[in-house]
Amino acid sequence: MTEIEQFAKELNEKYDLYKETSLKNRRFKHQNILPLIEKASKNKIFKIQVLGHSTEGKIIQALSAGKGKIKVLLWSQMHGDEPTATQALFDIFNFLNNPQRLRIEVENILNNLELYFIPMLNPDGAEVFKRRNGLNIDLNRDALRMIAPETKILKKYRDDLQPDFAFNLHDQNPYYTSGASNKPATLSFLAPAFNLEKDVDEKRKNSMQLIGVINRVLQKLIPGQIGRYFDAYGPTSMGDNMQKWGTRTILIESGEYDPFNDKERQYVRKLNFIAILSALKAISEHSYMNIKEDEYWSIPEIKDAKMFHVIIRNALLFLSGKYFKIDIGIHFNEIPTDDTFLTQSEIYDIGDLSFYHAYKEFDANDAVIKDLSNNYIKLNIGDSANFVLEKNGKIIASVENGTICVD
Numbered sequence: 002m003t004e005i006e007q008f009a010k011e012l013n014e015k016y017d018l019y020k021e022t023s024l025k026n027r028r029f030k031h032q033n034i035l036p037l038i039e040k041a042s043k044n045k046i047f048k049i050q051v052l053g054h055s056t057e058g059k060i061i062q063a064l065s066a067g068k069g070k071i072k073v074l075l076w077s078q079m080h081g082d083e084p085t086a087t088q089a090l091f092d093i094f095n096f097l098n099n100p101q102r103l104r105i106e107v108e109n110i111l112n113n114l115e116l117y118f119i120p121m122l123n124p125d126g127a128e129v130f131k132r133r134n135g136l137n138i139d140l141n142r143d144a145l146r147m148i149a150p151e152t153k154i155l156k157k158y159r160d161d162l163q164p165d166f167a168f169n170l171h172d173q174n175p176y177y178t179s180g181a182s183n184k185p186a187t188l189s190f191l192a193p194a195f196n197l198e199k200d201v202d203e204k205r206k207n208s209m210q211l212i213g214v215i216n217r218v219l220q221k222l223i224p225g226q227i228g229r230y231f232d233a234y235g236p237t238s239m240g241d242n243m244q245k246w247g248t249r250t251i252l253i254e255s256g257e258y259d260p261f262n263d264k265e266r267q268y269v270r271k272l273n274f275i276a277i278l279s280a281l282k283a284i285s286e287h288s289y290m291n292i293k294e295d296e297y298w299s300i301p302e303i304k305d306a307k308m309f310h311v312i313i314r315n316a317l318l319f320l321s322g323k324y325f326k327i328d329i330g331i332h333f334n335e336i337p338t339d340d341t342f343l344t345q346s347e348i349y350d351i352g353d354l355s356f357y358h359a360y361k362e363f364d365a366n367d368a369v370i371k372d373l374s375n376n377y378i379k380l381n382i383g384d385s386a387n388f389v390l391e392k393n394g395k396i397i398a399s400v401e402n403g404t405i406c407v408d
C-alpha cells in the first residue's frame with residue numbers, strides 16, 4: 002500500500018472524528034455556515050478574508066491555511082443546489098485544525114501548501130436551492146464576461162493569488178453510469194480543456210495525474226463507480242478558463258451512491274473529504290508526478306444518462322384488447338422545501354429498457370399493470386408512479402410514488 006493509500010485508509014476509518022456534525026443534510030443555507038466560519042476563525046491555523054458580497058448582499062468569505070510555496074484554491078457550490086462538497090470542506094477544516102493521529106501528515110500539507118477555500122460561492126442560489134445565482138445567471142457560464150458579482154469575486158481572488166492548483170466542486174445528476182457499465186458514476190472528475198482542440202500541456206497533464214491519484218484511492222472504496230466527466234471545451238466555463246489562465250484545475254462532481262439509504266449523499270461527502278485530502282497530500286509531496294496520464298484516460302467517460310432510480314421489468318400493459326410487455330423507468334425528482342426535500346416519482350420512460358440500469362430493479366415477471374381499483378390502466382410519461390402489479394388474480398407488488406412494496 003502506498004503512503005497516500007494508507008493516509009486515505011486512515012481518513013476513511015477515522016472520518017467521524019472530523020465530520021462537521023452541525024451539517025447533516027444538503028438543505029443548509031448561508032446562515033448555517035456563518036457560525037462555522039466564525040468557529041474556524043478562532044483557530045490559529047486559519048485566516049478569514051471577506052472577498053465581497055453576493056448579488057443579494059450576502060457576505061462571501063475565504064478561509065486560508067498553510068505557509069507553503071504551492072498555492073491551492075478550492076471553491077464549492079457555485080451552483081446553489083450542489084452542496085455535497087461544501088459539507089466536506091467544513092470536515093476538512095475540522096481535520097486541519099485537529100488532525101489527532103494524522104498530525105505529521107497535516108503538518109507536511111500545511112508546510113508545503115497554502116490553501117484557500119471559498120465554501121459556498123453562490124449563497125443566493127443555496128438559499129432557495131437553485132443552480133443559478135440571484136440574477137439567475139449560471140456562474141459556470143460567466144467566466145468571460147463576468148456579469149455576476151460572485152464570478153468577479155472568484156476571478157479577482159484567482160488573479161491576486163495566482164494559484165498553482167484549483168478544485169472546482171460540484172454535484173451531478175444521479176443518472177450517469179461509469180462508462181458503459183451498470184454502475185453509477187458516484188464521483189466524476191475532469192481535467193478541463195483550455196482550448197477547443199483539447200490540447201494537453203504540462204499543466205493540464207498535472208491535473209490528470211492528480212485525478213489519477215484520487216482515482217486509485219477511491220477505487221478501493223467504490224470500485225467501478227468513478228467517471229471521467231465529458232471532455233468538451235466550454236468557452237465560458239469556469240474550470241476551462243481557470244486552466245487557460247494557468248491554474249491546474251480539477252473538477253469534482255459528486256453523484257449518487259444510494260438514493261434509498263443515503264439520499265442526503267453523506268457518504269459521497271465523506272468520499273470528497275478523502276479525495277480532496279489525498280490530492281492535497283499528493284500535491285504537497287509532488288507524488289502525483291509519478292502517475293501516468295494514461296491512468297486518467299482509463300477512467301470510463303460518463304456519456305449518457307443510463308441510470309434510473311427504479312426499473313420495473315417485464316410488466317404487462319393491457320390496451321385495446323392486447324397485452325404489451327414493457328419495462329418502466331422511474332426517476333425520483335427532488336422538490337426542495339424550506340429545510341428538506343420531497344421526493345416526487347416520475348415515469349420517465351416506457352419500452353425496452355434492456356440497456357439501462359437502476360439503483361433498484363424489480364422483475365414483474367408478466368404481472369399486469371392495474372390501478373388500486375383493479376382497473377387496467379395506461380401509463381403516461383411524466384406521471385407519478387402509482388399502480389399495482391397483478392398476477393393470477395393476486396397483487397404481487399404495489400408501487401407507491403415509485404417505491405415498490407412487495408406483498
Ligand SMILES: [Zn+2]
Pocket residue numbers: 080083141171172
Ligand atoms: Zn455544478
